[in-house]
Amino acid sequence: MINKESLLTVKNIYLSFGGIMAVAGVSFNVNKGDVFSIIGPNGAGKTSILNTITGIYFPERGSIFLKGADITKMPVYKRPAKGVVRTFQNLELFKGMTVLDNLMLSRHSLMNYGIFSSIFYFGKPLREEVRHREKVEEIIDFLDLSGIRKKHVFELSYGLQKRVELARALALEPELLLLDEPMAGMNTEETEDMARYIIDINEERDTTIVLIEHDMNVVMDISSRILAIDFGEKICEGLPSDVANDERVLSAYLGEEKWI
Numbered sequence: 001m002i003n004k005e006s007l008l009t010v011k012n013i014y015l016s017f018g019g020i021m022a023v024a025g026v027s028f029n030v031n032k033g034d035v036f037s038i039i040g041p042n043g044a045g046k047t048s049i050l051n052t053i054t055g056i057y058f059p060e061r062g063s064i065f066l067k068g069a070d071i072t073k074m075p076v077y078k079r080p081a082k083g084v085v086r087t088f089q090n091l092e093l094f095k096g097m098t099v100l101d102n103l104m105l106s107r108h109s110l111m112n113y114g115i116f117s118s119i120f121y122f123g124k125p126l127r128e129e130v131r132h133r134e135k136v137e138e139i140i141d142f143l144d145l146s147g148i149r150k151k152h153v154f155e156l157s158y159g160l161q162k163r164v165e166l167a168r169a170l171a172l173e174p175e176l177l178l179l180d181e182p183m184a185g186m187n188t189e190e191t192e193d194m195a196r197y198i199i200d201i202n203e204e205r206d207t208t209i210v211l212i213e214h215d216m217n218v219v220m221d222i223s224s225r226i227l228a229i230d231f232g233e234k235i236c237e238g239l240p241s242d243v244a245n246d247e248r249v250l251s252a253y254l255g256e257e258k259w260i
């Protein structure tokens with residue numbers, strides 16, 4: 001039975017690539033307001049799970065429900081309008097464009113008027129453009145990007161580019177925000193900043209988060225619940241304190257450098 005209180009329910013999903021079983025019968029539930037982290041060693045199947053939630057791949061078996069509605073086979077391009085938005089491990093920004101333009105472009109996918117009709121700037125397209133611009137400026141303020149809003153993305157440090165990628169996703173006003181390794185490649189200060197922004201987004205913007213992250217200190221600090229997987233299978237799910245002490249989790253991470 002589907003838990004109607006939950007925002008996202010993943011039921012017994014399978015996904016394989018050729019002979020590789022990337023996800024093998026994984027189920028979990030994300031409640032509204034959660035910071036829900038998915039952890040596991042390299043190649044465990046974390047991104048594959050994220051890809052089924054966003055619709056990049058459809059699971060071969062099993063189902064995915066968003067607020068009780070079956071979205072298993074919903075096309076990838078329809079999911080942002082339903083509130084499901086992701087960031088990418090490798091940045092998906094237009095580096096030759098400014099920060100502001102990247103966010104406006106992201107926002108254009110929500111517009112009723114196409115990018116070309118809004119060029120003429122009158123009547124409804126103008127009003128809609130102004131409304132979207134206000135929303136984008138609000139996100140720029142929220143993520144402290146005001147000082148670089150007119151800079152080209154390629155001019156920015158890697159840490160700032162990751163923050164712009166976060167802003168690009170926020171511009172779509174997600175209800176469920178999926179973050180694929182938002183701290184990867186960051187220094188300590190950038191990592192702390194990013195963790196604070198994720199908490200602020202969760203608490204102040206009423207956004208439920210699904211996080212994939214290798215930095216276990218961050219995961220243990222900011223998650224409300226954690227799912228641990230290994231070889232495509234769930235090995236543990238629960239509170240950070242439970243998962244950190246679980247024997248199966250500890251042995252899955254044996255030999256890995258980043259376990260706390």
Ligand SMILES: Nc1ncnc2c1ncn2[C@@H]1O[C@H](COP(=O)(O)OP(=O)(O)OP(=O)(O)O)[C@@H](O)[C@H]1O
Nearest residue numbers: 017020021022040041042043044045046047048049
């Ligand atoms: N598009 C693909 N084609 C072929 N194999 C794939 C594809 N995507 C994932 N896999 C394989 O599926 C398995 C799970 O990969 P996945 O990227 O989901 O793991 P992960 O836990 O996200 O790993 P990492 O932490 O290294 O990013 C791996 O064996 C991977 O090589």
